[in-house]
Amino acid sequence: MEVRNQCVASAGRAIMDLIQSEWEPLSHWELDQRLDRAVEEMIEADLMAQAQSSSVVMQESQQEDLKPLQPEKSTSAYESEHRAQAAEAAEANPAVQHITNLLQRSSSNHSKTRLSGRARLSLSHTVLLSLTLLYKRISYRNVSANFHLEKGNIHRIFFSFCDRVIALQDQLIKWPTGQEEVHLLPFSSWLGHNEGLEERGLPKVLGVLGDTSIPIRLPTGKPECESDPSEAKRLKNDLDPDSWLNLELVINGEGRFIYCHISKGSEKDRGRALLEILQQNPEMVPPGTCLIADVGYPLTGQILTPFSAGRSPQENLYNRSVGIHLGRFEQALADLKQRFQKLRYLDMGNYDRAKVVVLTACILNNVFLDMGDVTKGLIGQTTKEDVTEEVTDDAAGVAMRDTVVNLLYSTLEAETH
Structure with a gap:
């Protein structure tokens, strides 16, 4: 019981000392320091709250953006859809189908090989891509955007197609x-x-x-002629x-x-x-x-x-x-x-x-x-x-x-x- 009373008395004295120190008059310098510190703490707390709120929103947005890029689901589905659309366009083009059948019937080794380590296109898709480059004065970069392939990959695909066609030269130009x-x-x-x-x-x-x-x-x-x-x-x-x-x-x-x-x-x-x-x-x-x-x-x-x-x-x-x-x-x-x-x-x-x-x-x-x-x-x-x-x-x-x-x-x- 006495121990409890001593603790209560000690706590009471600490509270009184605190009240006394708070109510003692402060100098102008100390008052300015405390006011500046209080304002800084308030601004810092407000900025921290805004930062935490923005971070949460950004994380949620990034998670939503990353969902279609997951290779297990969205990317493969997107590529499959794009290839299906390209295959449909190729099938609807009589010229693409005729040239595709012509290359398939040929005995050229070019028509039976693929470029290892590169995007694997169907033959009809390859014909469509190559005819697009020949029909128009269009760059590899533009075709890359349309066919969703790397520019260097398109270069290889196009010249591989040209090699297959040239193998038929003796049959078609005679x-x-x-x-x-x-x-x-x-x-x-x-x-x-x-x-x-x-x-x-x-x-x-x-x-x-x-x-x-x-x-x-x-x-x-080429030699320069500036001199x-x-x-x-x-x-x-x-x-x-x-x-x-x-x-x-x-x-x-x-x-x-x-x-x-x-x-x-x-x-x-x-x-x-x-x-x-x-x-x-x-x-x-x-x-x-x-x-x-x-x-x-x-x-x-x-x-x-x-x-x-x-x-x-x-x-x-x-x-x-x-x-x-x-x-x-x-x-x-x-x-x-x-x-x-x-x-x-x-x-x-x-x-x-x-x-x-x-x-x-x-x-x-x-x-x-x-x-x-x-x-x-x-x-x-x-x-x-x-x-x-x-x-x-x-x-x-x-x-x-x-x-x-x-x-x-x-x-x-x-x-x-």
């Missing part, structure tokens, strides 16, 4: 030989008596030979020959490509490669047939070219007939570049890769024509280069052209009298 059906055209469609003229030496047209330029990005590591202002000015005004590819083609009567040759812009080939092949294999252009080419190509017994400038009614009449065939070639080029707009400018400085893309587009162009899928481009968009290189006319070619000129003019005179 010269007609043997018993194959040959689509020949009359030399002059406005003459109504071609049969008799052919017996007298007027040939039928097996194909039209021509070329075009495909612009590409200049290769890296020579005159040379820098010349390069600025003149197109560097390495900034394009030469695409040389032969089209038949249906507009299909039966020959394709690609070279660097600095390589002035212009029919020489084909001419060597024809000299070694003259049966490729049977008797009674010919190829037609524009000015600047060699005039031979198998290749007829127009006069650079008609100097007589006979020559003008001949040029008119040849010009109709050359117009078909220009239309075929315009159609090719309209269908595959990537060919209008290849943003790649690597010649081999650029060549792969151009060859792939030419092969696929024949595939689309086989499907009956026709695309019409504007001929005005195809730029023709000025021919500065002189060619030597072959004696057999000169004789063949003179025969054709005389037959055409004599027939026209007979019809007008």
